Amino acid sequence: MGIIQSPSLLFTNNFHFSTSTSTHKPKDAKSQRFLRSKLNSSSFRDVDDALAFFNHIILLRPLPSIVQFCRFLSAHVGMKQYHTVISLSRTIESLGISHNIYSLSILINCFCRLHLVNFGFSILGKIIKFGLEPNTVTFTTLIKGLCIDGKINGAVDFFNDMVAGGYQPNVRTYNVIVNALCKCGKKNVAIELLKGMGERGCEPNVVTYNAIIDAFCKDKLVFEALYLFSRMRNKGIPPSIITYNCLIQGLCNLG
Structure with a gap:
């Protein structure tokens, strides 16, 4: 799964999982309900568990919706399986399921995480081409x-x-x-x-202020950092432990 194809091939080439109607096909209603319930929860032990589960859910009829697949893809993003998400997206497309803005945004995120931001912009072009609204x-x-x-x-x-x-x-x-x-x-x-x-x-919010306070402190501009800290407090934004850590470190650096 380490090979990245160009986005132009992403929606035409299929990533082949086992899709044959084998004995593993969930036939009874109870099994199907279980699989759909697990898909909605997107709770998996590890990547292998998730991929094995995927081989089952693509045999469900009717197929899960793109919204449900988005939850599944997001679970893989949480496990930092960015290459896998890209491959699974090709499979979902090959099943005849149209991507939506959320699934394509997940895909863009994976390309960006893999330092392939240009591929991410290619997906943005496809979003516009498909008539979707970024x-x-x-x-x-x-x-x-x-x-x-x-x-x-x-x-x-x-x-x-x-x-x-x-x-x-x-x-x-x-x-x-x-x-x-x-x-x-x-x-x-x-x-x-x-x-x-x-x-x-x-x-x-506090994250915005923390970034600038930290930068001031690292440049030994602690008084500027304290002034910004005061402004933040006056706006009713409570500081976090990160805010205090930055200021304490900045003051220590000045002795």
Whole structure:
């Protein structure tokens, strides 16, 4: 499963699991109810258990919906089985089940986690081609993928394109890009984003502030960090253990 094919092949080539109507086909109603119930819970011991289960559920008739398959794919993402998710997506497509914006966003996330953000953008192109509407999760995932690859300027540009296109970033979108900006030494840009969040109807949370406070402390700008800490408290945002750890470490570094 380590071989990644291009996204153009993703929806035409089949990843072959055992799909023959063998003795393993769940025929009785009780077995089918059990399988569908487990699919909805998406609770598996390990990857092998999940893959064996997949070989059973693709024999169900009627087939599970794409919404149910999304839960299954998300479980694999939780196990960091990104290559597997890409392969399973091909199989789901080969069964005649149409992807939706959620399954394709999961796929984009897997490509981004594998440092294949360009493939992620190819999936975005397919989303638009299919007449689906990308959402904030889709764009945030791609922004994070650019940040993972160290393409911070590209992430900022794409963020600006997202806003210019009329899409409203949420606090997670801001947190992804603020954190990336702080880690590459662009605190001033991060602070400007922080100031603009309220104007765009999205209030920062403790994660947003922690990223900038940590960056200040690492640059020995503890007084600036304490000022930001005070502003956060005045806004009614309770600090976390991470907030205090950053400030304590920053003060210790100054003696």
